[in-house]
Each structure stands twice: as C-alpha cells, then as structure tokens.
Amino acid sequence: xTQFLNQIIxxxxxxxxxxxxxxxxxxxxxxxxxxxFAHGEILMIGAFVGYFLATTFSMSLIPLLLLSMxxxxxxxxxxxxxxxxPLRTAPRISALITALGMSMFLSNLFKYxxxxxDKIMPPxxxxxxxxxxxxxxxxxxxxxICMIALEYTVKKTKAGQxxxxxxxxxxxxxxxxxxxxxxISLTFAIGSALGAVGGVLYALNYGNxxxxxxxxxxxxxxxxxxxxxxxxxxxxxxGGFLIGAIETFxxxxxxxxxxxxxxxxxxxxxxxxxxxxxxxxxxxxxx
Amino acid sequence: MKSLFKKYGxxxxxxxxxxxxxxxxxxxxxxxSYFEGVMIFAMINIIVAIGLNIATGFLGELALGHAxxxxxxAYSAALFVRAVELPDSIALISGIFIGGLIAGVFGLIIGxxxxxxxxxxxxxxxxxxxxxIRYTIINLRTLTGGASGLRGIPKITTLMDVFVVLxxxxxxxxxxxxxxxxxxxxxxxxxxxxxxxxxxxTTFYKVYAFFVSSFIAGIGGACFGMYQQYxxxxxxxxxxxxxxxxxxxxxxxxxxxxxxxxxxFLATLAEFLYSYEELRxxxxxxxxxxxxxxxxxxxxxxxxxxxxxxxxRIRALIIKLKKRFGKGVA
Numbered sequence: 001x002t003q004f005l006n007q008i009i010x011x012x013x014x015x016x017x018x019x020x021x022x023x024x025x026x027x028x029x030x031x032x033x034x035x036x037f038a039h040g041e042i043l044m045i046g047a048f049v050g051y052f053l054a055t056t057f058s059m060s061l062i063p064l065l066l067l068s069m070x071x072x073x074x075x076x077x078x079x080x081x082x083x084x085x086p087l088r089t090a091p092r093i094s095a096l097i098t099a100l101g102m103s104m105f106l107s108n109l110f111k112y113x114x115x116x117x118d119k120i121m122p123p124x125x126x127x128x129x130x131x132x133x134x135x136x137x138x139x140x141x142x143x144x145i146c147m148i149a150l151e152y153t154v155k156k157t158k159a160g161q162x163x164x165x166x167x168x169x170x171x172x173x174x175x176x177x178x179x180x181x182x183x184i185s186l187t188f189a190i191g192s193a194l195g196a197v198g199g200v201l202y203a204l205n206y207g208n209x210x211x212x213x214x215x216x217x218x219x220x221x222x223x224x225x226x227x228x229x230x231x232x233x234x235x236x237x238x239g240g241f242l243i244g245a246i247e248t249f250x251x252x253x254x255x256x257x258x259x260x261x262x263x264x265x266x267x268x269x270x271x272x273x274x275x276x277x278x279x280x281x282x283x284x285x286x287x
Numbered sequence: 288m289k290s291l292f293k294k295y296g297x298x299x300x301x302x303x304x305x306x307x308x309x310x311x312x313x314x315x316x317x318x319x320s321y322f323e324g325v326m327i328f329a330m331i332n333i334i335v336a337i338g339l340n341i342a343t344g345f346l347g348e349l350a351l352g353h354a355x356x357x358x359x360x361a362y363s364a365a366l367f368v369r370a371v372e373l374p375d376s377i378a379l380i381s382g383i384f385i386g387g388l389i390a391g392v393f394g395l396i397i398g399x400x401x402x403x404x405x406x407x408x409x410x411x412x413x414x415x416x417x418x419x420i421r422y423t424i425i426n427l428r429t430l431t432g433g434a435s436g437l438r439g440i441p442k443i444t445t446l447m448d449v450f451v452v453l454x455x456x457x458x459x460x461x462x463x464x465x466x467x468x469x470x471x472x473x474x475x476x477x478x479x480x481x482x483x484x485x486x487x488x489t490t491f492y493k494v495y496a497f498f499v500s501s502f503i504a505g506i507g508g509a510c511f512g513m514y515q516q517y518x519x520x521x522x523x524x525x526x527x528x529x530x531x532x533x534x535x536x537x538x539x540x541x542x543x544x545x546x547x548x549x550x551x552f553l554a555t556l557a558e559f560l561y562s563y564e565e566l567r568x569x570x571x572x573x574x575x576x577x578x579x580x581x582x583x584x585x586x587x588x589x590x591x592x593x594x595x596x597x598x599x600r601i602r603a604l605i606i607k608l609k610k611r612f613g614k615g616v617a
Contacts, residue, residue, distance in 0.1 A: 035407055086580045093349055094583045096407065097536055100351075100529060101575035108568040116565075215525065219418065226411060261422045264415035271408055272400040 007252045008245075013136040013205065015244020016143035020198035021221030022228070022236035023150065024191030030167040030231035031187045033092065037099040038079055039195055040218020041106035044211060046072045046196030047203040048110065051119055060125040061132065061200075065142070068200055069193040076192025077185045085181070111211040118208040132204075139201050146197055147237060153190070154233060163187055167231065216260075220247070223267045229277025238278065297594050302454055309450055323446050327514055329554035330449045331507045334456050336534040336546045338503030343532070344540035344589075345464055346496040347476030348402070349410035352417030353531050356501040358523035359393050359420060360386035360508025362431055365440040365518055379443045383452065383509045390505020391498050393420075398497035403490055417528050424520040436519035444514035452510055456503055460543050461591075463499060472496045476541075526568075533571055537578065539585030544592035549585070 021043055028036045049068040053059045059067075083102050087095045126132050154160035162183045165173040174180050202217060203209045224243040228235025246266055250259045276282060312318060318326070335357050342350040364386035368378045401412040424431045431437055463469050471492045474482040483489045512518055534553055538545030553571075560567040578585065 035410065083576055083580070087583075090579075090583060092407070093347070093540075094579045096349055096410065097532075098576055098579040100532070101572045101579065104526075104529065104568060105572035105576065108565050108572060112565040112569055219414070219525075222411065223415065226408075255426075257422065257426050261419050261426070264419045267415045268397075268400060268412055271412060275403075275408065 003252070007248055009136055010252075011245040011248035012241065013139050013244070014248055015241035016140050017198050017201050017205070017240075018217065018221045018224045018243050019237045019240025020143055020146060020194050020201070021217060022224040022240045023147075023233065024195040024198075025222050025225040026228070026230055026233060026236040027163075027187050027191045029225070030233075031163060031184055032084065032088070032095075034084065034095050034099060035222070036191075037096075037218075038102040038106060039191070040214035040216075040221075041103050041110075042072050042076055042192045042195040042214070043199035043202065043217060044107065044110065044209070044214035045075060046199030047121075047209045047213065048114070048199075049196070050200040050203060051121055051209055054122050054124050058122075060127045061204075062127045064124065065197060065200055068196045072192040072196035072199075073189035076188040076195075080185060080188040107211050107214065114211065116210060116212075118210045120208050121203045124204070135205060139205065142197060142201065146194055150190070150194070150233070159183070159186055220260075220263055223263055226267060226277055227270050229280030232277070232279045235277055235279035293595055301594055306447075306450065306454075310447065313446060318446075325554065325558060327444070327446055327449050327510075329550055330446075330453045331511050331514075332531065332534060332554065333547055333550035334449075334453055334507035334510065335504045336531050336538075336550055337456055337460050337543055338500045338507065339531055340535045340538075340540065340543060340546050341460060341464070341472075341503065342497055342500035343535055344542065345469065345476060346472050346493060346500075348493070348497070349407065350413045350497075350500065351410050351525070351528050351532060352397075352413030352415075352420075353501075353504045354523040354525070354528040355413075355417030355420035356390040356394060356504035357508035357511065357527075357531075358424060358520065360390040360505030361512030361515075361518055361523075362424060362437065362508075363389040363505075363512075364509035365437055365512035366430070368443060368513055369437075369440055375441075375443050378441070379448060379513060382443070382513050383506050386509025386512065387502045387505040390508060391502035394498050394501025394504075395494065398494045398501075402493040402497060414525065414528070417523070418525060421520045421523050424523075431520075432518075434520060436517045438517045440512065440516050440518065442514060442516050444510050449510050449514075452506065456506065457543060457547070460503070464543070468492065468495065530571070533575055535585075536575065537585050539587040539589060541589040542585070542587040542591055545585055545587030548587065548592070552586075 021039065024039045024042065025036060028034060028039070046068045049071045050064050053064045053067055079102055083098050084095060087098055124132060126138075132138060152160075154163060162173070162178045163186065165176065165178055166180055166183045170180055173183075198217070198221075199214070202213070220243055221240065224239035225236045226239070227242060228237070228239030243263055243266070247259045247263055250256075250262045254262075270277065274280070313323075335353055338356075339350060339353045342348055342353075364382035367385050368382045371378070373381070397412060397416050401409045425434045427433070464473070471482070471487045472495075474485075474487055475489050475492055479489055534549050535546055537553065538547070538549030556570070557567055560570065
C-alpha cells in the first residue's frame with residue numbers, strides 16, 4: 001500500500017513537470033498550428049540558466065526561477081521572430097523543418113559551448129535562508145500556481161482574450177483590431193516561461209543537467225499534449241499528469257526500461273481511438 | 288527504338304561505366320579501407336534517404352522515424368545471417384530481402400493507424416515509433432544483445448554490393464514514382480481532397496507509399512547490419528532520423544537525384560568536420576534553418592538531374608545568358 005501511495009506521489013511529481021512543458025507545446029500549436037520542436041530545448045536552457053544563477057550568484061530558488069522564466073520568455077520570442085515568423089505563410093512542412101532545425105541548433109550550440117558532460121545542480125535555498133521544502137511538494141505547488149496564473153491570464157485578461165481569438169480565427173481576429181504578431185509573441189513568451197519552470201524543476205528533481213536533457217522530456221510532454229488534445233490548455237494539464245502516471249507505474253510495477261516504450265505506445269493507441277485527444281472536438285472538414 | 292535508347296540506354300551505359308570505374312579503383316587498391324567505409328556509409332544513408340524521400344517528398348508526409356525502420360532492417364538481416372550458414376552472395380541477397388520486408392511490415396503496422404489522420408500526426412507517430420523500436424531493441428536483451436550491442440555478425444557487404452543496391456533502389460524509385468501508383472501518390476501530395484474526389488483511394492496509396500518507403504529504409508539498414516560487424520541501438524537515435532531527413536530536405540523533397548547529390552555533399556562535409564562533431568550538427572542546423580527561410584525546396588527542388596536532358600538544358604542556359612549579356616559584349 002505504501003508503495004502504491006509512493007508511486008502516486010511520484011507520478012504527480014513527474015506529471016506536473018510534463019504538464020508544464022506540455023502547456024508550452026499546446027499553446028503554441030493552438031495559435032500558430034506548429035509543433036515547436038525547440039520547446040524541449042527551452043526546457044534545457046531554463047535549467048542551464050538556473051544552474052548558472054545558482055552556482056555563480058548562489059541565488060535562492062524564487063528569484064532564480066523568475067529570472068530563468070524571463071530569460072526563456074525572451075529566447076522563446078526571439079526564436080519565433082528569427083525562425084518562425086518569416087515562414088508564417090509558407091507550407092506547414094517548412095515551418096516544421098525549421099522548428100526541428102532550431103531544436104538541433106540550440107542543443108548543439110549548448111553542447112559546443114558547455115561540453116557534453118553532466119553538470120550537477122547545486123543545492124538551493126527557497127528564499128533568503130529558508131530551506132527547500134520536500135521536492136515533490138515544491139514541484140506540485142509551483143505547478144499549481146503556474147496553472148492558476150495561466151488559467152487566469154487566458155480566461156480573464158485582455159491579452160488572454162486576444163490569444164483565444166487568434167487561435168480561433170487569425171484573420172477575423174486581425175479584422176477586430178488585434179495585433180496578431182504581438183499576440184503570437186506573447187504566446188511564445190508564456191509557453192517558454194512555463195518551459196523554463198519545467199526545466200528548473202526537472203534539474204532540481206534529477207540533480208543533473210546536460211545539453212540533450214530536453215529531448216526526452218520534450219517528446220514525452222509532446223505526447224502528453226497530443227493525449228489531452230493538442231491546442232487545448234486543460235487537455236495538456238491532464239495529459240501531463242496521465243503520462244507521468246503511466247511512466248511511473250510502468251517503472252514501478254513492470255520494468256523501468258519499458259517505460260518509454262509504453263509512453264509512445266499510448267500515443268499510438270490514442271491516435272487510433274481518438275485522434276483529436278481526450279478533450280478534443282471533431283472538426284468538420286471544409287473543402 | 289531510338290527513343291527507348293535515349294530514355295534508358297544513356298543511363299544504363301553511364302551506370303555500367305561508373306561501375307567499372309569503381310571496380311578498377313577498388314582492384315587497384317586506390318581506396319583504403321577507411322575511405323571505403325566512409326563511402327559505404329554515405330551510400331547507405333543515401334539509400335535510406337531515398338526511401339524517406341518517397342514518404343516525405345512524394346507523399347508529402349513528414350516522417351521522422353526512419354532510423355527506426357533502418358534499425359529493424361539492420362537487426363533482422365544481421366540476426367538472419369548470423370543464424371544461417373549460406374554462401375555470401377545468397378546470404379546478402381536474402382538478408383537484404385528479409386531486412387526490407389520486415390521493415391516494410393513495421394511500416395504497415397505504423398502506417399495504417401497513422402496515415403488515416405491528416406496533418407502533423409505522422410511526424411509525431413513515426414518519431415515516437417522510432418524511439419519505441421530503439422527501446423525495444425535495448426530491452427530484448429536475449430535476442431538483440433541489448434544496449435551493449437549485437438556482436439559476431441559476418442561481414443558480407445562490400446562497396447560494390449552497396450553500389451549495386453543503390454543503383455537498383457534508385458532505378459526502382461524512379462520507375463515507381465513515374466508509374467500509375469506514383470502519380471496517385473503525387474496527386475495526394477498536391478491536394479489530398481482533390482485526389483480523393485477524382486477517385487484515388489488515398490488511404491490505400493498513403494499506406495502503400497509508406498510501405499515502400501520503410502521497405503527501402505530496411506534495405507539500407509540490412510546493408511548496414513551486414514557491413515558493421517556489431518550493431519548497437521545507440522546508432523539509431525532520433526538525431527539520426529533527423530540527419531537522414533536533412534539529406535532529403537537539402538536535396539529537395541521530391542527529387543531522387545537531389546537526395547543523392549545532397550547525400551554526397553553532406554558526407555563530404557561530415558568528413559571535413561570529422562573531429563568537430565558538435566560543430567557539424569550546429570552547421571547542419573544553421574543550414575537547415577537558412578535553407579527553409581531562403582530556398583525551402585532544397586538544391587534541386589522537385590526537378591531531377593538527367594543525363595539525357597543535360598545537353599539541351601545547358602544549351603538553353605547558354606542561349607538565355609547570351610540574350611541577357613550578349614548584347615553588351617557584341
């Protein structure tokens with residue numbers, strides 16, 4: 001029984017990180033219909049920024065998290081500006097390839113600069129001199145705070161309203177006087193900031209970081225986004241927790257080496273049974 | 288008769304000549320074994336990339352898991368030739384066939400659910416699938432040797448063999464793409480709804496093209512498995528799928544000769560950057576992004592290099608240049 005409870009707590013821990021990353025994928029997909037492959041690298045950058053702030057300035061967690069979010073938000077916006085914006089009207093396949101190239105570029109740039117070896121995340125304080133609480137508790141609290149903030153931003157603020165409008169119909173939104181480019185930039189910023197939170201939490205949970213660390217969690221979070229229904233924000237949250245649960249339980253009860261096979265297997269089953277994801281609605285095709 | 292010669296004869300003669308050049312170069316030991324290995328890997332990459340081009344360039348579906356199909360082909364061929372005692376030539380042919388077929392079956396298994404969907408789903412599913420294959424290989428320790436690799440595979444493939452396979456695959460792909468089936472596949476790329484409305488069974492042809500694509504990837508994998516005396520799942524990571532994909536994109540999605548040109552170009556580049564592995568991938572990435580922004584159709588776009596048409600094309604180019612600059616000179 002205790003093992004089962006432990007597994008549940010573990011799965012919530014892993015799941016909340018996946019959910020945070022999945023939110024970035026889903027928001028960007030919802031607004032520009034692009035699988036942002038570089039999002040996994042945003043996670044990596046977030047973790048690296050956190051690492052450097054912790055080692056060189058021995059910063060405590062909260063300012064570290066905020067600065068890392070800020071840095072990633074700027075990088076996310078820059079990526080959109082440099083690589084994706086020139087391709088808004090190009091065929092989707094070109095944009096996807098660019099995203100793939102961006103992902104390769106960022107991970108190999110970091111590998112080139114910092115080397116491929118693992119870096120150990122130093123212990124950090126919560127704020128001032130207060131020790132870090134239990135890591136699972138911390139991860140989940142931060143995730144819940146982020147999700148509430150996101151939900152509030154998207155549902156209640158004017159910028160959130162603009163985001164929803166653009167994702168529904170870009171042209172109509174533009175006609176209503178919404179600045180589409182700025183809204184897309186904002187979406188990238190928010191998604192990347194959430195990715196940075198995910199990255200820092202990931203580094204705190206697993207203790208080490210390296211330039212390719214974003215690839216696997218990125219892929220899994222992407223599976224989570226598809227599972228929940230890509231483009232749907234609550235879907236990404238639920239999907240993240242589900243993927244976390246599947247991974248933890250397969251690791252705990254079957255075998256740790258099969259966990260990844262199961263996660264991708266789930267993706268294929270979902271696409272077979274309900275291709276639009278758990279929360280997705282069927283969209284009629286117009287010719 | 289003359290037109291038939293013009294169509295095929297020129298190419299056949301060119302292929303035979305290049306075969307003999309390669310043959311004599313090999314016989315005279317002008318190529319050392321290191322360089323031979325480089326050439327074999329380049330050709331294998333080109334074979335797999337041609338397979339990938341059928342799915343991505345001609346069918347228009349992004350597939351990011353061809354390293355997985357290649358792994359299936361490599362492992363099944365390697366396990367086969369390890370298990371049976373056959374003369375080399377028969378083992379090679381049957382190994383290639385088995386590798387291709389099993390990879391093709393996997394392609395069917397993955398293609399049937401994924402290709403019913405539209406949009407980016409195939410990219411995701413193939414990506415996930417490629418990783419699944421790799422983890423399964425790592426986990427099936429008794430069969431595949433797990434993460435430490437499969438050892439004791441006889442070395443059967445030679446440079447000449449790979450060259451012949453490459454020629455056959457290229458010729459087959461050309462014929463396939465220009466057949467009725469190929470036209471149906473291209474029609475799906477151009478406009479799926481329109482193709483469906485004029486009676487092209489789109490799902491069937493998508494699955495068909497994907498089968499052919501993974502079959503060819505399996506053939507490439509089989510050549511690889513029977514050349515490398517040991518196989519590790521590490522080779523077939525997601526990044527390798529991306530590298531294969533980059534060959535296709537560079538050469539032009541929808542151009543088989545473009546794939547060959549890009550394969551040679553990137554292999555040469557890789558040789559120059561041999562000691563700077565990170566830099567190589569960094570340069571690939573930058574090239575990829577720049578290519579997408581400024582010339583998204585790659586080196587050759589959708590056109591093919593043709594020996595028959597080259598003289599006329601060059602003449603046309605000269606005339607065009609004369610028209611533009613000739614007046615000033617004269």
